[in-house]
Amino acid sequence: MNIDIRTIKPADYKKAHAFQCEYLDAEDFRDFVHRVEANPDLYFVASDGDELVGVCYGHPSKKGQSTINLQGIAVNLDVTKRYARVGIGSNMMQVFEGAVKRKGYSKIGVGAADDPKVEHFYLKNGFKPRELVAKGRGYVELARVQIDNFTDGKILQQALRQKYDALEVIFIFEKSVV
Numbered sequence: 001m002n003i004d005i006r007t008i009k010p011a012d013y014k015k016a017h018a019f020q021c022e023y024l025d026a027e028d029f030r031d032f033v034h035r036v037e038a039n040p041d042l043y044f045v046a047s048d049g050d051e052l053v054g055v056c057y058g059h060p061s062k063k064g065q066s067t068i069n070l071q072g073i074a075v076n077l078d079v080t081k082r083y084a085r086v087g088i089g090s091n092m093m094q095v096f097e098g099a100v101k102r103k104g105y106s107k108i109g110v111g112a113a114d115d116p117k118v119e120h121f122y123l124k125n126g127f128k129p130r131e132l133v134a135k136g137r138g139y140v141e142l143a144r145v146q147i148d149n150f151t152d153g154k155i156l157q158q159a160l161r162q163k164y165d166a167l168e169v170i171f172i173f174e175k176s177v178v
Helices: 010-023 029-038 088-102 116-124 150-164
Strands: 003-007 043-048 051-060 067-075 107-111 128-135 141-146 168-176
Touching (some): 003 088, 010 029, 010 043, 010 051, 010 067, 029 051, 043 088, 051 088, 067 088, 088 116, 116 168, 128 150, 141 150, 150 168
Parallel strands (some): 067 107
Antiparallel strands (some): 003 043, 043 051, 051 067, 107 168
């Protein structure tokens, strides 16, 4: 396995779009191209030879001029390929952080999937939990609560699930990159 992580190129668009739609967010190909071309230095692909095995991408936050929102990061989870949980995601995160610094931003924000493995990935990579967001049907925001640490956040996450009968309660993580 020889993994290469680099910024996306137009020749990668079709594979990256298909990968993103499978593992993260489905979006129209034209919308994908428009978004990538708006911030091409914030969209990374990981490949093993000709096989695309991961993506990592973000864009500037609308809430703060110093923050980049990490919109997605994923690695091929096919167990026969053995790409998952071997450090590819963490390596992509390091490359992404370097790009964020070079662009002059000081923070990365991300809403994590409501999944303990995903939450632990962000913790392992130096992110700190800042908020919990409870979402209901249609992914309407039901509640947003500030938190100080992950342990208390896990307790509150369960309480918010029960109180609002939420479809998901996600952690909002943040990392300083200065």
